[in-house]
Amino acid sequence: VDLSVSWLGLAMANPLYNASGVMCRSVAELEQVRTSAAAAVITKSCTPQPRTGNPEPRYCATALGSINSMGLPNAGYPYYLDYARSYPYAAGKPLFLSLSGMTLQENLDMLSDLAAAQLPCLPEVNLSCPNLPGKPQLGYDFQACHEALTQMARVYHGPFGVKLPPYFDPVHFARMAAVLNAFPALRFVTCINSIGNGLVIDVDRESVVIKPKDGLGGLGGSYVLPTALANVREFYRLLPGKHVVGCGGINSGREAFMHILAGATAVQIGTCLYEEGEGAFARILDELRALMAHKGYQRLDDFRGKLKTL
Numbered sequence: 001v002d003l004s005v006s007w008l009g010l011a012m013a014n015p016l017y018n019a020s021g022v023m024c025r026s027v028a029e030l031e032q033v034r035t036s037a038a039a040a041v042i043t044k045s046c047t048p049q050p051r052t053g054n055p056e057p058r059y060c061a062t063a064l065g066s067i068n069s070m071g072l073p074n075a076g077y078p079y080y081l082d083y084a085r086s087y088p089y090a091a092g093k094p095l096f097l098s099l100s101g102m103t104l105q106e107n108l109d110m111l112s113d114l115a116a117a118q119l120p121c122l123p124e125v126n127l128s129c130p131n132l133p134g135k136p137q138l139g140y141d142f143q144a145c146h147e148a149l150t151q152m153a154r155v156y157h158g159p160f161g162v163k164l165p166p167y168f169d170p171v172h173f174a175r176m177a178a179v180l181n182a183f184p185a186l187r188f189v190t191c192i193n194s195i196g197n198g199l200v201i202d203v204d205r206e207s208v209v210i211k212p213k214d215g216l217g218g219l220g221g222s223y224v225l226p227t228a229l230a231n232v233r234e235f236y237r238l239l240p241g242k243h244v245v246g247c248g249g250i251n252s253g254r255e256a257f258m259h260i261l262a263g264a265t266a267v268q269i270g271t272c273l274y275e276e277g278e279g280a281f282a283r284i285l286d287e288l289r290a291l292m293a294h295k296g297y298q299r300l301d302d303f304r305g306k307l308k309t310l
């Protein structure tokens with residue numbers, strides 16, 4: 001069984017890597033991912049300056065997934081650029097840099113600096129970043145997204161991608177696809193970011209479980225799998241010539257198989273990686289390999305995007 005993936009001029013031994021935000025804030029964590037069975041690495045979404053993020057507790061795992069309101073804690077763009085400068089690209093594991101400015105100008109500043117650095121790493125711009133006060137996150141403001149991407153494509157001419165929030169309405173899928181299809185250099189979308197502003201309640205304590213936002217936080221893990229799969233499949237259909245990276249609810253080879261069947265080129269592991277550690281990569285790969293062997297598939301292209309409808 002061959003798990004290899006080749007896309008964007010990159011060759012990956014397998015489709016798995018970390019989701020931005022998990023095991024990727026410090027160099028020590030990034031090296032844990034890079035030296036694991038993961039085939040690529042992505043950094044924590046960064047801002048130009050370091051941020052401590054929200055008061056704790058700001059992450060909580062449950063039997064069904066996770067909730068977080070981290071508040072963009074990160075070591076600052078220069079820290080991750082420094083890692084990208086010394087990264088061993090020749091070892092064959094691509095590096096992605098997640099950018100999440102608090103303003104459009106911050107994203108433009110980071111992207112133009114990254115362009116000047118001329119490094120082999122690829123930017124994944126986080127569209128769940130804040131928008132103007134009183135407006136929804138950028139990813140939910142289609143007009144603002146179009147304007148932001150127009151300016152980003154002006155300062156950064158290489159291939160890049162975006163991390164998308166989940167969408168829940170066919171008109172929203174179509175509106176966002178129309179925006180994304182206007183940018184040829186936008187080569188991949190990562191679906192999905194956490195499902196925003198969920199509320200987890202602890203019955204014994206009769207309390208919320210995270211401190212920020214009176215308990216509201218982004219949901220990950222099994223909670224989000226069907227939504228993640230829907231976003232992967234819809235954008236796989238709506239964005240011809242672009243790649244979709246699947247993220248959301250992958251706990252085993254089975255969910256990785258589902259995401260690829262829905263059209264994903266590669267897949268990111270978030271909550272499961274946070275809870276299990278880097279051993280999750282080898283385990284999930286073994287499970288995916290066994291599932292493919294059982295089904296008689298030799299390589300990922302044998303089933304990628306071939307989800308049957310009834």
Ligand SMILES: O=C(O)c1[nH]c(=O)[nH]c(=O)c1Cl
Pocket residue numbers: 021045068069070071072073100126128193194218
């Ligand atoms: O609170 C966070 O740091 C965070 N948490 C998420 O679940 N998704 C994101 O894009 C970010 Cl930036």
